Amino acid sequence: MTEQLAIGVDVGGTKIGFALINRAGQVHAEMRAPTPVAAGAQAVIDQIAAGIQHLLDAATQPVTGIGIGFPGHIDRAAGVVRQSSNLRWRDDVPLRAEIHQRLNTDHPIWLGIDANANVLGEWYFGAAQGCQNVIFITIGTGLGGSAIVGGQLLQGANDYAMEVGHVQLDANGRQCPCGMRGCPEMYVSGIGFRAGVQEHLPTYPQSVLAGIDDISPAHILRAARAKDDLALAVIHEAQEWLLRTLVFCVSLFNPELIVIGGGLGLAAADFFIVGTEAQIVQRTLPMSRHKLRVVASQVNNSAIGAACLVWHELA
Ligand SMILES: [Zn+2]
Incomplete structure (x- = not known):
């Protein structure tokens, strides 16, 4: 056939x-x-x-x-x-x-x-099958997003909707190469992790990360799991900025599902996915997140x- x-x-x-x-x-x-x-x-x-x-x-x-x-x-x-x-x-x-x-x-x-x-991919064959309102967040070198709203892929007037990495959430935040300050990508991404280590190193000179020349997100995750203070400061900051980004999306789109993917998103699932649903509940109106679940991406x-x-x- x-x-x-x-x-x-x-x-x-x-x-x-x-x-x-x-x-x-x-x-x-x-x-x-x-x-x-x-x-x-x-x-x-x-x-x-x-x-x-x-x-x-x-x-x-x-x-x-x-x-x-x-x-x-x-x-x-x-x-x-x-x-x-x-x-x-x-x-x-x-x-x-x-x-x-x-x-x-x-x-x-x-x-x-x-x-x-x-x-x-998630909608057809992965975690979002059967859902009508979905936010997808990809955390890798950068931070990206996309959405299914009312059963339609959200594209935007210029094919540029859901650019969550560059929503200015703090006008006094870290400088982003895009020209703005306080973009979530400068905190929740490989780029953001490195910027965080650079910024906070003077406060934690004893960190194991101080002796590493070319710091990767894997170094930072390993150090955080070993309770290194600098790595934990960077991760906690990233968690806070991810949460702000998600709360913003939940309040706007009232999704039933948030799917988190990307190489760093999955590698740091213990920081970025586990417990996130409960955190969102504390910062959103009940009507916005009544049916909400936060899960890891499935299409590898x-x-x-x-x-x-x-x-x-x-x-
Ligand atoms: Zn930016």
Whole structure:
């Protein structure tokens, strides 16, 4: 029997994930390749096209379309990437046209912001199945968000809704590279963790982190679990800023589910997920969070979410 297949591509700052899935979310084939960021946009597009071609060749059934989850600002209608700081793309890149040129096929290609692809993955095949109002928060190098509101993916007038990493929650907060102060990303992310260590180190000179040259979030989590004062200060600050961000989202959208994902979000689940529901209860009106649950993401391959951009467009 013929079944429809979709290809998903998750473009990250260090690697690109590819998956070929069917309507039920079963993975027929997958692969990963490094992102050649330093070699420039054309090299990255070559890599994306080569991965798609590999899965097109592997497909034993017709491929309905291709979804690409992308970090940055995109124009979905035009198929153009406007800007991506992760990939250091500053000018417009006509991604869809460039890939079509390389593939020599006319498979439809849909672009989506990576966090939107993630929430679709959870909605179709993960923690958010059957939910109508969902907030997805991804904590990694940066902080991102997306939402399903009333059974619809929230996109915004400029394809830029749910930019929770840069909601200015404290005009006197830490300086963010975006130009504003007090953005949650400067606290709840790998970038934020490092900024926190730098800021608080003078207060805790005895910290084990003081002797480490290139501090990673893994170092900070390990130190926090060993009760290091500096690491705990950074984590507690991150917890507070995550909570402020979530309370803001809960009050605005009245979700039934918050899904927390991203590499750091899952690695720090004991700090960022466990107990968060009870904390939200203390800072929101009962009507806003009456049905609310806070859970970890379940779809462990973001390329599956990217493939859901296809199923979402065809729904
Ligand atoms: Zn910012």
